[in-house]
Amino acid sequence: MKKADPKNSIPTSTAEINKLRDLSESVGDFIRYWGFRRIHGQIWTQVFLSKTSLSGAELTQRLGVSKALISPALSELEAYGLILMTEDGKKTKRYSAAPNVIPVIKDILKEREAKIIATAQEKFGTxxxxxxxxxxxxxxxxxxxxxxxxxxxxxxxxxxxxxxxxSDEESLACWTEEALKAEK
Structure with missing residues (x-):
């Protein structure tokens, strides 16, 4: 009997889950530099990439973290408009990604980064x-x-x-086009 070639086999769901967790942690590390907590990036990545909405319990299991860490982070991400909450027939809260995160990113840039640059300009001027x-x-x-x-x-x-x-549409199209050019 011929052995299956590991290079050509489809990864197990465990492998996919582990790689998704790794990616979620990396996005969490990146998003900390934007003033969020690591868990925000981890949750957002899971919800953004998921085919279906996810419950807090599912996120807890996928990320291997406590419910006490997940619950407030879900509320915060919802308040920012990065995720949307719905309830299923069982009163379980389920979360899906907001369809367009560009306005949220722009609002954060306006609120935080603009103030930082303005302060730097003021101090530089002095x-x-x-x-x-x-x-x-x-x-x-x-x-x-x-x-x-x-x-x-x-x-x-x-x-x-x-x-x-x-505009939000111009931003996404422009940023994507420039990013794709940079990859080449």
Missing amino acids: LHKIHEKRGEQESLLQSDRVEELGQMITLAQFALNFIIGQ
Whole structure:
């Protein structure tokens, strides 16, 4: 009898579940940099990729975490508009991904990142005035580097404004097209 070639066999559901958990953890790690908790990214990935809506119990099992960690995170993701909650006939809350996350991302950029950049611009402006007043000879700072940093902050503000200013459909199409170009 001929042995099955492991390269050509379909992975077991256990393998798929484990790889999905690995991906969920990676997305969780990434999303922490956006001010969310790791569990938010883990849950969102599971819900986004699932063929069917998921209950809190299913998410607890899939992620191997406690219900105490899942429950508040589900409420928070729902409040952000990243997931939607429905109840089945048994009063079990089930969660599915919001159809378009671009508006949510843009709102977060407006609320948080815009404030961070505005603060950096303000503090840079104050330092720049002091640097100019002291002059090249008296200042502790390199003039060309001061100007370069100012340009970086301006570029960050421009990029943020560009992203926020795009319509949701334009954003997704534009971002996807650029990402696909970058992959090649």
